[in-house]
Amino acid sequence: MSAHTHAAHANEEVNYLNWKTGLWSWLSSTDHKRICFLYLFAIMIFFVAGGIAALLMRLELSTAGPTIPGIVKDPHTYNVLFTMHGVFMIFLFVVPGIPATLGNFLIPLMIGAKDVAFPRLNLFSFYLYVLGAACGAVAMLNPVDTGWTFYAPYSTTTDTSVSLMVFAAFILGFSSILTGLNFIVTIHQLRAPGMTWMRLPVFIWASYATAVIQTVATPVVGMTLLLVIAERMFGAGIFDPSKGGDPVLMEHLFWFYSHPVVYIMVLPAFGVVGEIIPVFSRKPLFGYKMVVLSSMAIAAVGFIVWAHHMFVAGISDFSAKFFSIVTFLVAVPTAIKVFNWVSTMYKGSISFKTPMLYAMAFVFLFMVAGTTGIYLAMLGVDVYYHDTYFVVAHFHYTIQGGAVIGLIAALHFWFPKMSGKMYNERVARIAFAMLFLGFNLTFIPQFILGMDGMPRRYYDYPPQYQTLHTLSTVGAFLNGFGYIFSLLNLLGTALFGKVKAPRNPYNSKSLEWQTASPPIHENFETTPIVNEEPYNYGTHAHA
Amino acid sequence: MSSNAATLDHNVAPGEPPHIHHMDSQTAYGAAKLGMWLFLATEVLLFAVLFCSFAIMRYYHLEEFHEGSHHLNVWWGGLNTIILLCSSYWAAVAVTKAQQGDNPGVVRNFGYSFVCGAGFLVIKSIEYTGKYHHGMFPFGATENFYEFKNFLGLYYCMTGLHALHVIIGMVVMFIYGIKPALRNRYSAKYYTPVELSALYWHLVDLIWIYLFPLLYLVG
Secondary structure, X not given: OOHHHHHHOOOOOOOOOOOOOOHHHXXXXXXXXXXXXXXXXXXXXXXXXXXXXXXXXXHHOOOOOOOOOOOOOOHHHHHHHHHHHHHHHHHHHHHHHHHHHHHHHHHHHHHOOOXXXXXXXXXXXHXXXXXXXXXXXXXXXXXXXXXXXXXXXHHXXXXXXXXXXXXXXXXXXXXXXXXXXXXXXXXXXXXXXXXXXXXXXXXXXXXXXXXXXXXXXXXXXXXXXXXXXXXXXXXXXXXXXXHOOOHHHHHHHHHXXXXXXXXXXXXXXXXHHXXXXXXXXXXXXXXXXXXXXXXXXXXXXXXXXXHHHOOOOOOOHHHHHHHHHHHXXXXXXXXXXXXXXXXXXXXXXXXXXXXXXXXXXXXXXXXXXXXXXXXXXXXXXXXXXXXXXXXXXXXXXXXXXXXXXXHHHHHXXXXXXXXXXXXXXXXXXXXXXXXXXXXXXXXXXXXXXXXXXXXXXXXXXXXXXXXXXXXXXXXXXXXXXXXXXXXXXXXXXXXXXXXXXXXXOOOOOOHHHHOOOOOEOOEOOOOOOOOOOOOOOOOOOOO | OHHHHHHHOOOOOOOOOHHHOOOOHHHHHHHHHHHHHHHHHHHHHHHHHHHHHHHHHXXXXXXXXXXXXXXXXXXXXXXXXXXXXXXXXXXXXXXXXXXXXXXXXXXXXXHHHXXXXXXXXXXXXXXXXXXXXXXXXXOOOOHHHHHOHHHHHHHHHHHHHHHHXXXXXXXXXXXXXXXXXXXXXXEOOEOHHHHHHHHHHHHHHHHHHHHHHHHHHHO
């Protein structure tokens, strides 16, 4: 830090937010804490865009037949909307959601490092993300209507800008790989003295498992998407059956990444919940080692379950049975986690602050997601439920109820550290209530719709589905307003809030709370030395 | 490289901007190597998709793959294999030279590797041109291409992506090996970029070692 910047802020505390000023100092910063904010603003643009697409779909589905003729004039427009919703939400919002934002902010702080291992690579990852996002946005000018899965042969023959869109996904994958690689090296090499592997906070373990999946699975989908482009450019004949290719091969390669990617989305959220629950229950995390092991087990087992997306795609009976059985296995480490969270709360002195409300909502919603996942893992049942609203609802319980709620929980929990302010607790709780009720009102009817046989990806339906669809639409808007209120509450108090956050408002024991709020550019005045386990609540004077 | 650990206390690149000095040099060296190995793993997985697709397409179109591989010139492919093996040798020597602080040695040996890489690309383009004249190239394709489209499609995807990696490897060797070595940047205490460039180059060679028999010999 130069003498000049010291002098400029002589009257106030110097921290990472104000130690350099100007837009360029942010856009060119290699500080992991500032890169967190770059990502946060970028992904929120696509969260809003993807959310608008979802609300338009729900509006269209609120009555049978064409509902909003000005905007959704035909099935093609509807197909474009769900493609846009899927691509934006998956590739541009949820995948980078927790790792690139809070992972960036917290990993160095939690392990007592000054930054990630490769700070310039970290900034480069962000600009790759921007490039990918720009390609994706431009591709929507000649809108893609394949759905986010880009299944061949439709994706290899349709004349919309599929090539640009899958290239965007390739670039975003590259960004994701480099972020994951950076985090793995950081966690291996930059832990503070005394921060042994078994003293790492569970968020670090979850991020580590996530980073491994990002690094190992993403290249596969990257190459697959390049092959889709090759197929479109010169008819390489790999995926298109009319040219002797195999579309099921494309599905295999796609899901080899895209199933593990749901663990990229949800594992960091597991980590977030694992941090929040002990702090607000004032008890050590129950079964720390099991929580750690289950994260790694989910990452490992997650790699061998992909074909459960393809039970009706014509795979052999043998492989269908194999993938069904291993899919049931995923339930074991996931259930261990739920058991550990609930046991942590048992006989704890729980305070129901907003982050804790979100964490508990997460446990409940994810339990619904997990149990409905069991239905879909069953071969016979899946034949009936495949491509119905049941799948849509199950997926949204895992990803919105899991990953997105986890992100919102984390944004509230670490908000004082990130912004140096306290958010408005009352507004946050009201927003939480809207969000939670709206979410369930959206997707519980969709479970029932799916059981009644309503297929997904249709913009019309027979009148017997009317009531449930209308309920779902009402829920979606309530859910959307919940998000708007909770995020505006955070944004508003970050910018204009008067209440300064203390160093450690929740009396937490992990390292990031031991430094200033917000932290200085170098994170810690002196390198911290760790000499105990991360969740010793109630066992020492700190209780 | 553990034998060199004691000598690496000051393994810091002169003139690097200060913000990356957030770890000691020993850690920086370990981090760089781990990062490179992870990156190589992702490269292997990238090509794994192509190898996997090749296995499956060959199973479906055995005749075509068999016939198609006869249209490739084993001698050009074999010559390219020898060229890349030699280049890998010189890349390995360059690392040893860097560890001894012999900057001209790094320039010389990476120079040989670089020329080999260029030679490989020249031969590859001779092959591609020949295919183009026979109408067996994706652009300007004739019936000859469509007869072997499944084989040739994968052939161009695999060799094309590999050639791209050769080009990237050459650029990396030049920017992180030859250019700094011309300015005497490397010493027994600091040679990380040379080692990492060579690692990348070895991987590029290794992929060709698998591509050559698969495409030219087995078919």
